[in-house]
Amino acid sequence: xxxxxxxxxxxxxxxxxxxxxxxxxxxxxxxxxxxxxxxxxxxxxxxxxxxxxxxxxxxxxxxxxxxxxxxxxxxxxxxxxxxxxxxxxxxxxxxxxxxxxxxxxxxxxxxx
Amino acid sequence: xxxxxxxxxxxxxxxxxxxxxxxxxxxxxxxxxxxxxxxxxxxxxxxxxxxxxxxxxxxxxxxxxxxxxxxxxxxxxxxxxxxxxxxxxxxxxxxxxxxxxxxxxxxxxxxxx
Numbered sequence: 001x002x003x004x005x006x007x008x009x010x011x012x013x014x015x016x017x018x019x020x021x022x023x024x025x026x027x028x029x030x031x032x033x034x035x036x037x038x039x040x041x042x043x044x045x046x047x048x049x050x051x052x053x054x055x056x057x058x059x060x061x062x063x064x065x066x067x068x069x070x071x072x073x074x075x076x077x078x079x080x081x082x083x084x085x086x087x088x089x090x091x092x093x094x095x096x097x098x099x100x101x102x103x104x105x106x107x108x109x110x111x112x
Numbered sequence: 113x114x115x116x117x118x119x120x121x122x123x124x125x126x127x128x129x130x131x132x133x134x135x136x137x138x139x140x141x142x143x144x145x146x147x148x149x150x151x152x153x154x155x156x157x158x159x160x161x162x163x164x165x166x167x168x169x170x171x172x173x174x175x176x177x178x179x180x181x182x183x184x185x186x187x188x189x190x191x192x193x194x195x196x197x198x199x200x201x202x203x204x205x206x207x208x209x210x211x212x213x214x215x216x217x218x219x220x221x222x223x224x225x
Contacts, residue, residue, distance in 0.1 A: 033213070042200065042217035043155075050211060058212055090154065097211045098143055098204060100157040 002027045004104035006091050012110045013081060021076045021107050023091030031094045032074040033058070033101065034066065036087040043090070049074055050097065081111040114139050114205045118216035125191050126224055133219045135184040135201035143204040144184045146175050148197045149218070155200065159186075191223045 004025045013019055025032065033048040035058075045058030049068040063085055065077040074093075078085060088108050092101040115138040125131050135144070146158040159168045161177035161184060168175050172195065174187045184201055202215045 031211075035215075040217070043202075043215040045212055045214070048211060048213075056211065059214070092155075097213075100145055100160045101213070102157070103147075103155040105154050 002102070004091055004093055004102050006089075006104040006107050008107060009105060010108050012112065014112055015082055016080050019078050019081060019109075021078075021089060021091075021109070023074045023076065023104060024072050025074075025091075025093040025102070026072065027093060027095075027102065028071065029093035029095055029102075030071070031097050031099070031101075032068065033092045034064070034074070034076050035090045035092065036060065037090060037106075038087050046076070046089075081109075083111050085109065086111050114141070114203060114212075114214045116201060116203050116214050116216040118199075118201060118219050120219060121217060122220050122222075124222045124224060125188075127192055128190050130190065131188050133186040133188075133199055133221075135186070135203075135216055137182050137184075137203045137214075139182075139205070140179075141182075141203045141205065142179055144177050145202040145204075145213075146184075146186055147200045147202065149200065150197050158199075188221070191221075193223050193225060196221055196223045 034046040035043045044060045047066040049055045091104040094101040117136045119134045144161045147155040149155045159175040164179040166177045172189045177184045198218045200218045205212045
């Protein structure tokens with residue numbers, strides 16, 4: 001089944017404790033992206049990747065890191081999480097930048 | 113900076129009625145997407161509108177794109193409860209090397225019996 005998977009789905013952590021949210025797709029998509037969704041703000045793009053080893057900032061990259069060492073994986077790293085990073089995070093992928101994106105199930109992160 | 117505005121943000125309608133959601137955007141773009149999100153779920157692609165004048169229909173939903181007016185509409189015909197969801201439009205930032213996708217804030221649609 002073609003899909004985008006994220007892990008974990010739910011995470012509660014404390015300020016400053018490094019964490020990684022994994023994202024994997026099995027559709028051989030070139031383009032991958034991370035978004036955060038907050039009430040009243042909609043979805044905002046954090047980082048995107050056009051292909052392996054090619055990443056760039058979205059609208060809200062501060063406090064996040066990404067890497068794209070393999071085509072199928074695009075992990076999101078929070079080196080020192082803060083409470084304002086409490087949010088619902090979505091990973092998405094597509095054949096290319098100008099194609100519809102397929103979204104993962106989401107990761108609900110709470111930073112206390 | 114590309115801005116995407118949806119109207120209305122909240123829409124409560126009765127079953128059987130028609131209504132339109134509007135998506136305005138601020139810079140030139142020739143591609144627009146509509147997504148649906150059910151409560152507590154992920155986003156699902158509804159339509160990709162590729163050019164000026166594009167119209168796509170799926171069931172009771174019809175989307176159109178006017179690139180000259182920088183406007184897309186999502187029309188709901190004879191609404192049913194199953195259409196209750198949040199609908200997002202998203203616009204490709206046609207800025208050369210800028211590959212960002214910008215979403216509107218979403219329209220929360222509630223269809224009442």
